[in-house]
Amino acid sequence: MTDLTARTLQGSELDDYFDVFRAAFLLDDELLHFRGVLDAGRSHGVFDGDELIGVASRLAPRLALPGGTSAPLAAVTAVGVKPGHRRRGVLTRLMRAQLHSLHEDGGAPVAALYASEGAIYGRFGYAVGTYEAKLSVPGKTPFKSTVDIDPRPVRELGREAALEFVHRFYPTVERDHAGRLSRDDSAWEVRVAADRPGDAGEGKPRFAVHPDGYAIYRPEKGWNDRGPDFKLHVQELVAATPRAYAALWRYLLDVDFAGEVRWDKAAVDEPVVHLLANPRTAGRRVVDGLWLRLVDLDRALRARTYSAPLDTVLEVTDAFCPWNAGRWRLRVDDDGNAEVTRSEDAAALDVDITDLASVYLGGNTFAGLARAGRLGDADPDALRRASRAFATDVAPHCQEGF
Template sequence: MGELSTRRLRTDEQGDFFDVFAAAFLDDSLEAAREVCSSTFRAELAHGVFDGDELIGCAGRFDQEITVPGPAQCPLAAVTAVGVKPGHRRRGVLTALMRAQLDALHDGGVPVAALYASEAGIYGRFGYGLASFESHLAVPRGAAFLSTVDVDGRPVREVGRERAVEVVRARYPAVAETRTGWLSRSDGSWEARVLDWPNAHGGHSAPRFAVHPDGYAIYRPKRKWTARGPAHELHVAELVAATPQAYAALWRYLLDVDLVSEVHWRKAALDEPVLGMLANPRAADRRVVDGLWVRLINLDRALMARRYSAPADVVLDVTDRFCPWNQGRWRLRTDAAGSAATVTRTEETGHLSLDVTDLAAAYLGGSTLAGLARSGRVVEHEPGALVTASRAFATDCAPHCQEGF
């Protein structure tokens, strides 16, 4: 084994990138993603670690925006395809990738990065905090709603892909700008991730599209026949609604499709409204898993990008071992409405002590600072500061990202 080196990839190394990605995840089906992603993935935004001339580790990203509490739009590095080739692990390859990527993002002034973690114990040491949760939902066909649920009476219709893409492009942006955790869609990469991503192992059919005047649902049927008859499943890829009534209409449509036994959604929000719409609250089977892991790259820019639910004037004593430019005491001061904040370095005594991972966990409102304090992860030095800061960072709705990357 030779000396390791780290650098940005060249455009002509995109094929090598996908080779390492597929090998690292032990998944030959990812080969099918190569063609799907080739038109939107930019190798020059990725970093690689080389053993001599051999690419043995990779970390890519998409440049997008994410809706943060406010709502407000914040530039985001959507980190993806991080992996190390088998036979080259335990040599510091992942650390080298994270070092190169975070340094580059810091130099570029990017406030925030986010990723989905293949293993939950990996990314905390690089400053990523668990910032949102997802629900794996399964709701039986025909599940009744409460009589008080207001279902938009306008029809839901199935349309073809071409028409559906027009609807998505027209409907998605306005809703996404109001939903904390949702991503922008200016580069077209969402089509590969949502519409065209292969399902080699899932046995799902091609995407189908249910359209309402105020929203849409994208889903994939999974055929299943039993001795008692059909028991197909509908697997929701995305559901977007501009009004609660349209949301109810789309769910009612999905729950009433013939030949179906259950509707599944693996990326539902923690507080998904359909859970409160069911007449029988036990009808839905739900499993909660981790969602987005967030990294505050330039802490001051990140904290000033979002809005706050209550006024605050607190000094945060932050530790950040991997990105030392964030380490130290920062004064977060909002206006009376919490709509604008300033974040400056200070020599004042810290009111709260916490690690950057804990600040990242609270950034989207997915965890509260008070809850983290009960876990021993946030320490209060100034009485009342914890309640003040926790209320300021809290949000009305759980953050949620319904697309993978």
């Protein structure tokens, strides 16, 4: 058997990269629009001799963290192994090459991905760090009479005018919600508002703009015996105030022909449910969102701020990235700022790196992990203090795929 080798790719190898990925995911030409955002210098390949058989890349946005800070993110994407070469350790080599290069280069302290299968990435230190709701609300659903709706109108804008507005508006609220990603022009064009029909039969994006927010949605045509039964698929909804949020939702629900408004990547604590006269009309199914990986534990824990003071020692295991393993003291001051240092003191909590990843953005708690048996016989007081420090007022949420 030929020895497998892993290395960073060269620009001339990107065509081969996409051939491998399309074969792995049984795709045709769906990825042509994605070509412009992948950088060979951030892409790894595994070779069997001269044949490229496994690929993984990463984008380089910033990730909004609890407390209004942000950090560089390795947004892992387009990972695939060529059919006929599976079960040979190719994915393990890709993940090791990617994570070790981030550590050695002092790159992003956190990595994230969307997992095609839930059983794959835990062995590489990834864990579910955010959740999202598949949300549906029937068209024309009434609000409670007490809902305060911003009276300023929501207007449909053409693509060019709308993108000019959202490019200016989004950065003003980007860091207000942990889990959101920064965007350059290519991110808007490829990940958020691509000017092409959706993958499930939806039309091109439309833009509903309010002075304090916007919604990007795609209509899906539909008719039944009673008449029009369109579905509006929300791509993204961002608002700076509760009144603007209510105005945008009221606009979408009242669109002529709309029988239902769907949002497959809504937050699990989406406020619209509290606006409805009958909250049961909102259908919700919660699924995993971002899977997180702490590349460099100390840099990652220092990057975010915390909700309560804390002084604790963590005994961390990390079989895949051994530089994170060992005993760490996490001190958080009254302002939520953290100091992270090696320690020889007795540990209050024994955690795997996956446990830290799952609580990092506030999507899970140490106490919840303990109830699942993840943390062994942890001291209850240490669990409570750690859970409070890592907690967030708003559930972390990423509105976009990558």
